Structure formats: structure tokens, C-alpha cells
Amino acid sequence: xxxxxxxxxxxxxxxxxxxxxxxxxxxxxxxxxxxxxxxxxxxxxxxxxxxxxxxxxxxxxxxxxxxxxxxxxxxxxxxxxxxxxxxxxxxxxxxxxxxxxxxxxxxxxxxxxxxxxxxxxxxxxxxxxxxxxxxxxxxxxxxxxxxxxxxxxxxxxxxxxxxxx
Ligand SMILES: [Zn+2]
Numbered sequence: 496x497x498x499x500x501x502x503x504x505x506x507x508x509x510x511x512x513x514x515x516x517x518x519x520x521x522x523x524x525x526x527x528x529x530x531x532x533x534x535x536x537x538x539x540x541x542x543x544x545x546x547x548x549x550x551x552x553x554x555x556x557x558x559x560x561x562x563x564x565x566x567x568x569x570x571x572x573x574x575x576x577x578x579x580x581x582x583x584x585x586x587x588x589x590x591x592x593x594x595x596x597x598x599x600x601x602x603x604x605x606x607x608x609x610x611x612x613x614x615x616x617x618x619x620x621x622x623x624x625x626x627x628x629x630x631x632x633x634x635x636x637x638x639x640x641x642x643x644x645x646x647x648x649x650x651x652x653x654x655x656x657x658x659x660x
Contacts, residue, residue, distance in 0.1 A: 496508070496509040497509060498521055498523075499521070500520050500521035500523075500524040500556075500613075501519055501520060501521065501556075502518065502519060502520045502521075502524065502555055502556030502557065502558075502608075503520070503524060503555040503556060503608050503611065503613040503614070504607075504608050504609055504611075504613070505521070505524055505613040505614070505615050507521050507523035507524055507527075507615075508523050509521070509523070510522050510523050510526070512525070512526055513525065515556070515558075516563075517558040517559075517561060517563045517564045517567065518552070518553055518556040518557075518558055518564075518567065519556060519558040519559065520556045524556075524613070524614060524615075527614050527615060528548075528552050528614050530619055531548060531614060531617055531619045532545065532548065532549075533619075534619035534620065534626075535548065535619070535626070538623055538626075540623070541623060541626075541627075542586070542587075543584075543585040543586065543627070544623070544626055544627045544630045545587075546574070546585050546586050546587050547585060547627075547630040547631055547633070547634040548614070548617065548630050548633070548634075549571070549587070550571045550572075550574050550575050550588070550634060550637075551575075551614075551630070551633045551634040551637045552614060553567055553568065553571040554568060554571045554572055554575065554637050554638070554641065555608055555611065555613070555637050555640075557603075557605045560602040564602075565600050565601065565602050566600060568600075568603065569599070569600030569603075569651060570588045571588060572603075572638075572641060572644075572648050573588070573648065573651055573652050573655065573656050574586075574587075574588040575634060575637075575638045576638075576645075576648050576649065576652050576656075577652070577656060579634065579635060579638050581652075599651070599654075599655060600651065603641075603644045603647065604643075604644075606640045606641055606642070606643055606644075607640065608637070608640050610636070610640070611633075611636040611637050611639070611640045612629075612632055612633040612636045612637070613633070614633070616629060616632075616633055617629040617630050617633055
């Protein structure tokens, strides 16, 4: 039996297993993401690759409207804007001081990820450079899918992150 992941749309084997509390996905997709992060955790110098994967996965599995999902998607999209558009170094999401800005973000209707890469396009048993390149293409494709909301993300970025340049 196969099923389409409710987040990224990848067609995956239907399995029983856990998924994230608000980054909802097919269990097989969540499992694959875990395998990838596990491989990156033991790869020296993979911090940037890991950040690309974390942002891409979170932005591609936005879940249902709710405070944590809204916050998560907002933070990861701002982070992606920072390095994909503003040419900041790739890194884990900065502390944007959002604790002081509760309700800073609102729900963005998720786009279709049909043309996007997914976690299944990123090998985890390949040379580090190959994984890094695939992660970057994945992140870029997810960012591109969010195009209908780029203007809103830019506005949030300039309000909450841009001044930290
Ligand atoms: Zn998925």
C-alpha cells in the first residue's frame, strides 16, 4: 500500500510509525527525514547541510493552522529567505526575539509542492558534497513553491530579522 505524504506529497509506502506533532507527514516520510538527520549528525562539517534540510522539511510539512505550526513555518521561511535570498551564511534559525513578538506571524496557506523536491531526493549514504548539493536544491525548490507568500515573508524578515544584519 502506498500513500501520498500530507505535507510534501511524496508517494511513500504506507507504514505504521510516528510522525511529528505539528509538522504532519506520512510516517514513512518522517522516518526518512530521521535517517537523513541521523546521517548528517555524524558527518563532520555538515551543519549547513543539516540546516538546509531542517528548514526545507519544516517548510514542506506545515501541518494545520495552530500557534506552534505558524511559528515554526514562519521561522523556517525567514531563515531560508536569509540565506537563499539575502546571502547570509546557512545556519540554524536565529533567535529572532520572537518570544517578545507573540502572534508575529499568521497562517500562510501552504502552496502545492508538486513540482518540488522532497526528502527522498536527498541521499544520505553519499559523499558529503553530494548530500549538500541535493539539500540545497531541495531547499531552493521548497522556497520557490512558497512564492505566493514571498512578499509577506520579506515583510516579516525586514521587521524581525533584517535589522540584525
Ligand atoms: Zn513528506
